[in-house]
Amino acid sequence: QVQLVESGGGLVQAGGSLRLSCAASGRSFAYSAMGWFRRAPGKDREFVAAIRWSGGDPFYADSAKGRFVIARDIAKNTGYLQMNSLKSEDTAVYYCAAGWGVPLTGLAGYDYWGRGTQVTVSS
Numbered sequence: 001q002v003q004l005v006e007s008g009g010g011l012v013q014a015g016g017s018l019r020l021s022c023a024a025s026g027r028s029f030a031y032s033a034m035g036w037f038r039r040a041p042g043k044d045r046e047f048v049a050a051i052r053w054s055g056g057d058p059f060y061a062d063s064a065k066g067r068f069v070i071a072r073d074i075a076k077n078t079g080y081l082q083m084n085s086l087k088s089e090d091t092a093v094y095y096c097a098a099g100w101g102v103p104l105t106g107l108a109g110y111d112y113w114g115r116g117t118q119v120t121v122s123s
Contacts, residue, residue, distance in 0.1 A: 002026040002112040003095045006087050011118030017104065020117060022079040023095030026103055027032040033101025035110055038092035038119075048103045049081060060106055063089075088123040 003112035008020040022034065049070040058070045068118040069082040078108035081098060094117050 002028075002030050002098050003111055003121070004098060004114035004118070005118040006096045006114045008092065009094060009119045011120045011122065012086055013098075014086060014088055014121055014123045015018070016121075017084045018086065018119060020081040020083065020094055020096075020119075022081075022114060024077045026047070026100060028077060031098035031100065031110075031112065033099060033104055033109065034070075034081075035099075035104070036070060036081045036094060037097060037107070038090075038094045039091070039116075040092040043092075045107065047107075048094070050101065050104045050109075051079070052101060052104070086119075086121045088121050091119060091121050094119050097115045 003025045033052050036048040037045050039045040047061050049060045051070045061068045067085045072079045091112050096114040097110035098112045101109045103109045
C-alpha cells in the first residue's frame with residue numbers, strides 16, 4: 001500500500017499563490033507517476049498536473065498551464081504543486097494521486113489517492 005497525505009491548502013485571494021505538498025509513504029516501488037487532480041463543487045474530479053517520478057516533461061491541464069508548476073523531491077518522497085495567479089475557478093478540493101500513470105492524465109492511471117486538501121480562492 002501507498003499512503004499519500006496532502007497539505008498546504010487554504011484560503012487565498014485571487015491572484016495569490018499556494019504550494020501544495022504530497023507526502024508519500026509505503027511501497028515506493030508501487031508507482032512511477034504522481035498526479036494532482038481537483039474536484040470543484042458540483043463537478044467531476046479533473047486532471048490538473050502530473051509528473052513521472054523518474055523525471056521528464058510534466059503534463060498540465062490547459063487551465064493550469066503557465067500558472068501551476070508540478071515538482072517532486074525523490075529524496076523526500078514528496079510531490080508539490082505550486083499554484084500561482086490563482087482564480088476563483090481554481091476553488092476545489094485538490095487530490096494527490098500515485099500510480100503507473102497509464103494514462104498519465106486520467107483517473108485510471110492512479111491507484112492511490114490522498115484525502116484531499118481544500119483550496120478556496122476569494123475574488
